Amino acid sequence: MAPADRPDRVPRTGNRILDALPPADFARLRSEMDEVSLPVHQVVFDAQETITSVLFPLSGVISLVTPMEDGNIVEVTTVGNEGMVGVPVFLGARSTTVRAISQVSGRALRQPVDAFLRAIDDHSQLRAVVQRYTQALFTQISQSAGCNRLHSNEERLARWLLMSHDRVGADRFPITQEFLSQMLGVRRATVTVSAGILQRAGFISYARGQVTIVDRKGLEGASCECYRIMQTELVRLLSY
Amino acid sequence: MAPADRPDRVPRTGNRILDALPPADFARLRSEMDEVSLPVHQVVFDAQETITSVLFPLSGVISLVTPMEDGNIVEVTTVGNEGMVGVPVFLGARSTTVRAISQVSGRALRQPVDAFLRAIDDHSQLRAVVQRYTQALFTQISQSAGCNRLHSNEERLARWLLMSHDRVGADRFPITQEFLSQMLGVRRATVTVSAGILQRAGFISYARGQVTIVDRKGLEGASCECYRIMQTELVRLLSY
DNA sequence: CCTGCTCCGTACGGTACCGTACCGACAGAG
């Protein structure tokens, strides 16, 4: 199953929630999970749909978006290997008003809802970690709500790139301006302009659906404070 | 203490979370609470500040806002007697990045953080209700995040008035355009224009810091879908 | 090599806001 050379040493999965658990706890959980791959643009669950399993991403980026009646969507937060998808289940719901969509392809450990809820009951450590991750999610969404209203497209684009950069763990990753525009809730043409500014400033480079983060510090300077606030709070809450 | 004519019958407080509890549970909780009044514009707790007690509003409206570095703020959600202030405590945190500020004066039951956490441990019913309220809050904030990006000032103003109308339980309540502008993250002058449109349409009337909801149905038509989505989800999650 | 497709750059008129500012109307204090 996994390359553990000692029986009581569970190898890190790469998911920070699962990796925070004691080895024995994780072993029991792992037996109820299967590893799945998430192709780009896959809808993990849609608004109003019954959630049947939760996901612990190992790689890639999943976006939670709020879909509107006219078909427009806006990202409210981003999930990677620092978190999980399916927090509403933890909060006693089986559906939600947001859509979870894979934005950068990756892999994840999937656990059926029933098993997850049993695990939450049985493992106080898991409960505690998920609780604090839920709080981090709160911070991120609240900050997004303000950011969406007050900050410029360019600042928000920089923030999005930084958050994704953290989660993919590589300087280069695939993302088209078309999908970026949906995440940011603007026209594609507006993304082109903002991305062009960041590119000419030497912070990123960009070609045919592939971004490269060239100057991370520069990008942080171009972003609004929201990136820093979300990141700081995430670190604070998940430093067990 | 309270005008209960039978010893085992606890009178409704008016707060929907507390009212969902079995009488015996509530009685024990109540002994650890004190009733406070919340004058308008009082900061219940500020961003980064240690939260020492949670509040269960009986009347009035409290706004959760995201404060930005430049001093601007934007409302992310509204809390009234359907909920509580201090959900981060439930999620294992003692502080948050949002500010809670009383927007329409009212009264609330206040419980120290320690007592609240003991109560959460001891009373599964309270835990379940707060959990589901937390999920409702998630929905509201997520919807706000999208709404703030995609919908016009006029639609968002109508939504804000409807949400407050539900919570104050009166057709007339005090709110200045100045504070509305802060909630909506726009200039006061923009509120004047939008409010003027709603007033000329006969949906509201407005004078010197007092709004009156004249035609609620009309206002619902002027609002974006976000009001309905938040309201529906709240009812669904809190119908125990 | 051509075709078709995806992705990105650019343009142009329109609009919903912005920052700033001024002024009038009303209410409460004295």
Next chain:
DNA sequence: CTCTGTCGGTACGGTACCGTACGGAGCAGG
């Protein structure tokens, strides 16, 4: 009854977007 502060209406230039649209550049398949 005046004074003073709060509240709301309006204006004006500026700007960051919008909707729409066209075209070019690269890549993949036939």
